[in-house]
Amino acid sequence: MNWRRCGRRAAQAQVVSTSVPDPDWSMLLDEALAEIFQRLPLPERLQVVPMVCKNWKKVACDPTSWRVIDMVPWIQQKMDAECMWEYDCEPVVDRLVKILVDRSRGQLRELRTMYVSDDAIEYMADRCPLLEVLTMQSSLGVTNKSALKLATMSPKLRHLDVSDCYNISKQALMAFGDNCPSLEWLGRNMVNQNATNHAFEMASSPPGGDEEAITMSRHYPRLKHLEMKKTCISDRGLRHLAIGCRNLQSLNVACCYVLSPKALDDVSRNCTNLREFTKPITPRMHISPNDFQATMLFE
Structure with missing residues (x-):
């Protein structure tokens, strides 16, 4: 009798008998x-x-x-497939936001979207009191009108990204700071080059500038994470942040060309909890505020 062959068969039988059945969904x-x-x-x-x-x-x-909705991949795929511009996306995105808000029936906690307008934000503000996370980058159709309403109707908000939202001013940021005590994460990046240049030409107080930084320092004492990439913040605004937002754990001021090494050192010294600090590229720190707008044209 071939004991080796019998042993192999016994081992195979044991494996079959101990295999885990497919899960029943x-x-x-x-x-x-x-x-x-x-x-x-x-x-x-x-x-x-x-x-x-x-x-x-x-x-x-x-x-x-x-309760959790991420629209960003779908929006980006649709724009690429149909060669749509931002303003073409706005009514489509607004309509879908309303449909999804209705499906959540007041239970929406997290929404990640872009290219929305006041219409969708006001609709959501009236129906989503439990909202905790909202990202709406590049939403040129969102103004202080809907932002102020959202701030008063979403007291549980803890994560907000209004990057490249050029029609939101420091008044709206102030409202979020005053009405959302749990707000710990704020995104205010200005990476859209064309829109940034247009905003500088049209606004006396550019979005993402010192006035907004000062507003954050006074109304966001619990802020832990702040992104202000490619903004026109200067030493003055950064020093206010270092004094008013001492609980910062991460700060991103990449491509903020007018900041000096001394102002950056002041932040590191005053914000003792700071663990992630993304600074501008060193060779560009010598550029003066007057040359900032001209520099942006060559990026």
Whole structure:
């Protein structure tokens, strides 16, 4: 008798008998399915998941499946596929935001979008009192009108990104600081070159400048994370931030060309909790504020 062959067969039989059976998705709790659905791309959540079975359709339509929404990948893909401009996207994005807000039935916690307007933001402010995270970069259609309303209606907001939103001023930033005590993360980057140059030409107080930095220093004492990339903040605004926002743990002022090494050192000295500090490129620190706008034209 070939004992080696018998031993091999016994081992194979043991492996088969101890193998784990495939999981039965129908046995998952609705809460677990909702958590999984929230991690899927937006088109699949809207078009694919409800077609799988009756239970998945029921869960996909439940408000718990729409607490966290990320629209950014879908927006970027749509713009590339259809060669759309920002202003062409605005009505499409606004309409979808309203649909998703309705699906959440007041349970929306996190929304990441872009190219929205006052219409969608006001609609959301009236219906989403539990909102904690909002990113709406490059939303030129958002003004103080909707931003002020959102600030008063979203007291739980803790993460806000209004980068490249050039029609939001320091008055709106002040309202967010006064009405959202949990706000710890703020994005105010100005990386859209064309819009930045236009904003400098049209505004007496450029967005992302010293006046906004001073506003943050006075109304954001609990701020821990701040991004102001490619803004026109100078030493004056940075020193106010160092004094008023001592709880900062991360600060990004990359490409802020007019900052001096001394002002940057003052931040490091005053903000003792600062662990991540992204500074401008050293060779460009000598540029004067008067030359800042001209420098931007050659980027």
